Amino acid sequence: MKQKGLMWAPTSVWEGEVEVKLIISVASGKGGTGKTTIACNLALAVGYCQFLDYDVEAPNSSFFLKPQIKNIQKVSIKHPYFLTDTGADFRKCAEFCHYNAVAVVGKEVIFFPELCHGCGGCLLVGPPGAVREKEVAVGVIKKGAAKPNIDYYMGDLNPGSMRTVSVQAALDSYISDQGLVIMDCPPGTSCSMVFAVKDCDYCILVTEPTPYGLNDLVLSIDVLKDLKKPFGVIINRDGIGDEEVEKYCNEKSIKILEKIPDDTEIARHYSRGETIIDYDPAYTSKFVNILKEIEKEIMT
Ligand code: SF4
Structure with a gap:
């Protein structure tokens, strides 16, 4: 019905x-x-x-x-990492990042993970192949029944x-x-x-x-x-x-x-x-x- x-x-x-x-x-x-x-x-x-x-x-x-929790699922986002030993120029990543999660000082890249929203933008604008991503766990979803x-x-x-x-x-x-x-x-x-x-x-x-x-x-x-x-x-x-x-x-x-x-x-x-x-x-x-x-x- x-x-x-x-x-x-x-x-x-x-x-x-x-x-x-x-x-x-x-x-x-x-x-x-x-x-x-x-x-x-x-x-x-x-x-x-x-x-x-x-x-x-x-x-x-x-x-x-x-509730009786029956399943716990990880939640993760992607963070970039920068292959600095390639000698690539990462300034475009710093310029692009609206959250100021990347700073370039001389040849050093400083990444602030707590500011990164995992948008993937720095991969798009950065030097090809020199910016990679890795999964970072940020929380979990607990599923169950009450x-x-x-x-x-x-x-x-x-x-x-x-x-x-x-x-x-x-x-x-x-x-x-x-x-x-x-x-x-x-x-x-x-x-x-x-x-x-x-x-x-x-x-x-x-x-x-x-x-x-x-x-x-x-x-x-x-x-x-x-x-x-x-x-x-x-x-x-x-x-x-x-x-x-x-x-x-x-x-x-x-x-x-x-x-x-x-x-x-x-x-x-x-x-x-x-x-x-x-x-x-x-x-x-x-x-x-x-x-x-x-x-x-x-x-x-
Ligand atoms: S993934 Fe997005 S938020 Fe994170 S550092 Fe790159 S541009 Fe900034």
């Missing part, structure tokens, strides 16, 4: 093949607002989805989803590597072409956040009701507006801070999808790697309702 619009339904009522793909990204301007908590609770509430952890510099969704029926993927950047987007790009190749896809995005508004949300149908911005939360929320809203992505806001730890986030959203007609109260018991469960749903199963329907709301907004 094919169903339209029920890709988010809990496993117990999900009966057939889905026709629709829906990518929901969960992001936050400010770190530490509970973005991963919300993403994991959404996945667990639905029960049947694909979950991708795009927060590759600090992936921690596995603490809450507890209960009840979550297809799980996590990008994990190698310590010290700056090739965040390369690992995210590797994750892109696993995005399912049907059903519900939930992405846990990096915090902030840098390249890695933009890369993670670029393909989503809707972005949930998780914030906290504090001046810092509001400041960074406004920045991430600006990014999403530039990208023309629909979005809504979840206010986490409602009750701390002030009313300014809510006032801002109301003034700008920004949808507040849910407010999660500041609750010591939620924090206690979090510290044990447990979810909001573990603490109070009544939240399951709240999270499913968030997805229903989003679906309604997208479909109309």
Whole structure:
């Protein structure tokens, strides 16, 4: 049986093949607002989805989803190396490299691997045969499954590597072409956040009701507006801070999808790697309702 619009339904009522793909990204301007908590609770509430952890510099969704990892795949990029003993002139490589990863001082070539994006440009412009490439590992993709029926993927950047987007790009190749896809995005508004949300149908911005939360929320809203992505806001730890986030959203007609109260018991469960749903199963329907709301907004 094919169903339209029920890709988010809990496993117990999900009966057939889905026709629709829906990518929901969960992001936050400010770190530490509970973005991963919300993403994991959404996945667990639905029960049947694909979950991708795009927060590759600090992936921690596995603490809450507890997936069984079945496969780990290396992610690597290509770095150039320069055959200086050929006596070739590598100045064109240095001139070409927009990332200043190559410098030529006299006859010496200095390569800065942390700046290299592996674009291959210096091979094209450099002296023929004198610039070669080698594979450099930058991270891994961990693939597995979490209960009840979550297809799980996590990008994990190698310590010290700056090739965040390369690992995210590797994750892109696993995005399912049907059903519900939930992405846990990096915090902030840098390249890695933009890369993670670029393909989503809707972005949930998780914030906290504090001046810092509001400041960074406004920045991430600006990014999403530039990208023309629909979005809504979840206010986490409602009750701390002030009313300014809510006032801002109301003034700008920004949808507040849910407010999660500041609750010591939620924090206690979090510290044990447990979810909001573990603490109070009544939240399951709240999270499913968030997805229903989003679906309604997208479909109309
Ligand atoms: S591969 Fe690209 S980024 Fe790396 S050194 Fe060459 S030109 Fe620069």
